Amino acid sequence: MEDVKALTEKLLDTQKNAASVMTAEEIKKADAYSEGYKDFLFRCKTERECVSFAEKAAQANGFVPFDKSKKYAPGDKVYFVNRAKAIVLCIIGKNSLTEGVKIVAAHIDSPRVDLKQNPLYEDNELAYFKTHYYGGIKKYQWTARPLSLHGVVMLKNGEKVEVNIGEDEGDPRFVISDLLPHLARNQMSKKANEVVTGEELNILIGSRPFKSDEGSELVKLNVMSILNEKYGMTNSDFLTAELEAVPAGTVDDIGFDRSMIGGYGHDDRVCSYPALTAMFECENPDNTVLCVLTDKEEIGSEGNTGLKSAYMAYFIADLARMQGIQAHDILSKSECLSADVNAAFDPTFAGVYEKNNASFINKGIVMTKYTGAGGKSGTSDASAEFVSKMRTLFDSNGVIWQAGELGKVDEGGGGTVAKYIANLDVDVVDVGVPVLSMHAPYEVISKIDLFMAHKAFEAFFKS
Ligand code: MN
Ligand code: MN
Numbered sequence: 001m002e003d004v005k006a007l008t009e010k011l012l013d014t015q016k017n018a019a020s021v022m023t024a025e026e027i028k029k030a031d032a033y034s035e036g037y038k039d040f041l042f043r044c045k046t047e048r049e050c051v052s053f054a055e056k057a058a059q060a061n062g063f064v065p066f067d068k069s070k071k072y073a074p075g076d077k078v079y080f081v082n083r084a085k086a087i088v089l090c091i092i093g094k095n096s097l098t099e100g101v102k103i104v105a106a107h108i109d110s111p112r113v114d115l116k117q118n119p120l121y122e123d124n125e126l127a128y129f130k131t132h133y134y135g136g137i138k139k140y141q142w143t144a145r146p147l148s149l150h151g152v153v154m155l156k157n158g159e160k161v162e163v164n165i166g167e168d169e170g171d172p173r174f175v176i177s178d179l180l181p182h183l184a185r186n187q188m189s190k191k192a193n194e195v196v197t198g199e200e201l202n203i204l205i206g207s208r209p210f211k212s213d214e215g216s217e218l219v220k221l222n223v224m225s226i227l228n229e230k231y232g233m234t235n236s237d238f239l240t241a242e243l244e245a246v247p248a249g250t251v252d253d254i255g256f257d258r259s260m261i262g263g264y265g266h267d268d269r270v271c272s273y274p275a276l277t278a279m280f281e282c283e284n285p286d287n288t289v290l291c292v293l294t295d296k297e298e299i300g301s302e303g304n305t306g307l308k309s310a311y312m313a314y315f316i317a318d319l320a321r322m323q324g325i326q327a328h329d330i331l332s333k334s335e336c337l338s339a340d341v342n343a344a345f346d347p348t349f350a351g352v353y354e355k356n357n358a359s360f361i362n363k364g365i366v367m368t369k370y371t372g373a374g375g376k377s378g379t380s381d382a383s384a385e386f387v388s389k390m391r392t393l394f395d396s397n398g399v400i401w402q403a404g405e406l407g408k409v410d411e412g413g414g415g416t417v418a419k420y421i422a423n424l425d426v427d428v429v430d431v432g433v434p435v436l437s438m439h440a441p442y443e444v445i446s447k448i449d450l451f452m453a454h455k456a457f458e459a460f461f462k463s
Pocket of ligand 1: 107267268297340341
């Protein structure tokens, strides 16, 4: 009779914490890799900043701007920037494009608080910006914390001015005020989604009036005069601006053991960065490989920089024309890892998870067969065959991975870009890093899981 311990190990293969199965050397590698990511996460707090980082890194790694009239040879590295908010990197493979391409797609937009088009106002001698939040946030989490301002202003003369204020030491910061508990009896009895309303997310930006004996709204005037001096803008230039308020501050190691990273915007820069670094590890791939860093996922992949638009398919059509074939001949044979985060099991809020099917911090990257809500509505649901192919790939390349779905059935739900890529007749499955406090101004991930994302994407590109 076989002993129960051996049989259990063989048949019930439960997953251990990655830190207890990895070698000390590999854990060291994961920690070292994380330092590069921390720097990226601190410097890239908007989709535009991510694109500019990715473009510079691509150039440094031998990528050149894609020219659709040119013919490229195997090993050539090209990139294409879509309206400063999305980027596609591509390395031409040795195989014909009729073999399909391998895509890793991640999004670089994160939940935040955007300025309205006419944001500046004064109320009781305090100056504020009106805002309109972007993506799924708990609004109350955004008050009483330091904020920075990032984005662009298009001046009347067509000049583009870049804004990034509140990150550097010595920079001023901004804040949304909250009600003191002493006077919050009414507020505290409201439902969480009404505690702070959208129209109460007003950012405090100044309090000193312009020195003058006449005129009104002198605090507003004073702020505008500072902005004019610094950026050359007038009030109407806000109409042609995109300014995003995000949490100001650092990216930090979390825990006495420094095993985790806390910061703003892990979703989904924690998958975007490994997608980039995996691309840079790839030389002369067999199949053509694509890294797509896209915008607007947090609001449903809308617009011409989101993946509901045709920009990625057009890029592939341009590649197809180069080899005298049709785009669908490539797409139908292509494979994609939709690189996006999943909710890590949180013991404090265990009730919303179904433990047998949740993802956990330090158990590696999570493969999510389907997302969606209710009766699997709104998911592309990867096939068992494709999931199996990825399982074999990960297992044979030392990638520690786990399976996971977002939470309990009917507890809520969410989606990714996977279904829009599946619509192009591409095989696709979600693979990403588990996150604690997802969509909060300060999210937490594990360094080991991050490193496994890099290893997974590298193995995929090289397969
Ligand atoms: Mn995401
Ligand atoms: Mn998200």
